[in-house]
Amino acid sequence: MQGKKIRMDKFLAHIGYGSRSEVQKMIKQKRVKLNEKVIYKPDTDFVIEESIVTVDGKQAIYQEFYYYVLNKPQGVITATEDVRHETVLDLLSLIDRRKSLAPVGRLDKDTEGLLILTNDGKLTHELLSPKKHVDKVYYAKVSGMITLEDVEQFEQGIVLNDGTKYRPAKLEIISIGHTSEIYVTLSEGKFHQVKRMVMAVGKEVTYLKRIKMGALELPEDLKLGEYRALTASELKLLKGEKPDAQAV
Numbered sequence: 001m002q003g004k005k006i007r008m009d010k011f012l013a014h015i016g017y018g019s020r021s022e023v024q025k026m027i028k029q030k031r032v033k034l035n036e037k038v039i040y041k042p043d044t045d046f047v048i049e050e051s052i053v054t055v056d057g058k059q060a061i062y063q064e065f066y067y068y069v070l071n072k073p074q075g076v077i078t079a080t081e082d083v084r085h086e087t088v089l090d091l092l093s094l095i096d097r098r099k100s101l102a103p104v105g106r107l108d109k110d111t112e113g114l115l116i117l118t119n120d121g122k123l124t125h126e127l128l129s130p131k132k133h134v135d136k137v138y139y140a141k142v143s144g145m146i147t148l149e150d151v152e153q154f155e156q157g158i159v160l161n162d163g164t165k166y167r168p169a170k171l172e173i174i175s176i177g178h179t180s181e182i183y184v185t186l187s188e189g190k191f192h193q194v195k196r197m198v199m200a201v202g203k204e205v206t207y208l209k210r211i212k213m214g215a216l217e218l219p220e221d222l223k224l225g226e227y228r229a230l231t232a233s234e235l236k237l238l239k240g241e242k243p244d245a246q247a248v
Helices: 008-014 020-028 121-128 148-156 193-200 232-238
Strands: 005-007 032-034 045-047 053-055 067-072 112-118 136-143 170-175 179-186 204-213 227-229
Touching: 005 008, 008 020, 008 032, 008 045, 008 053, 067 232, 112 121, 136 193, 148 170, 179 193, 193 204
Parallel strands: 112 204
Antiparallel strands: 005 045, 032 053, 067 112, 067 227, 136 179, 136 204, 170 179
């Protein structure tokens, strides 16, 4: 059975070689080969599984979905484009930026940590759907002394004066002092949620970092501003699947 055919310009645009018009220009410049033969027409179609495509002598590998993990730094906004501020996509290489990637959810401008970027809309929906209750874990520094009463209030859920309701959340105390350290686990992701819940118990978040989403933890070797593709085992963790023993 023959595989499905795809146009060359669509193929190259999808895997990040540029917009459709940019790719068409590359083809006209004789930089693209199909099975070792130069092609001249952007609408040349072919079967991916039966073909080898090269651009400037390097093989172009097709992949339907892309999954990246980014350690977001402060000062960068979670958006695909913005005329005034640096976005998380600006941190990517040009070829990765062109893969129709989008952030899964958002982190505030001054919040650091784990952010997933993908073009898999189904997975994005699964991770963000209120019905799925995918846990997100944050590390925070707080101005003020966190108490056991605060822990109980988080467990019961919090209602703000403006009527905003937050589901029960887990508050773990790491250290207590004029500046306290805590972990907060949420099953939802409302606007400024950690900061507003902490403020509701009379304290203020001074530093916030997301360290876990579902079963996926922020890789320890990923520095601020760095990103990389998820490994097969990390992707399974993100999807709530059990990683293969040999892949862990």
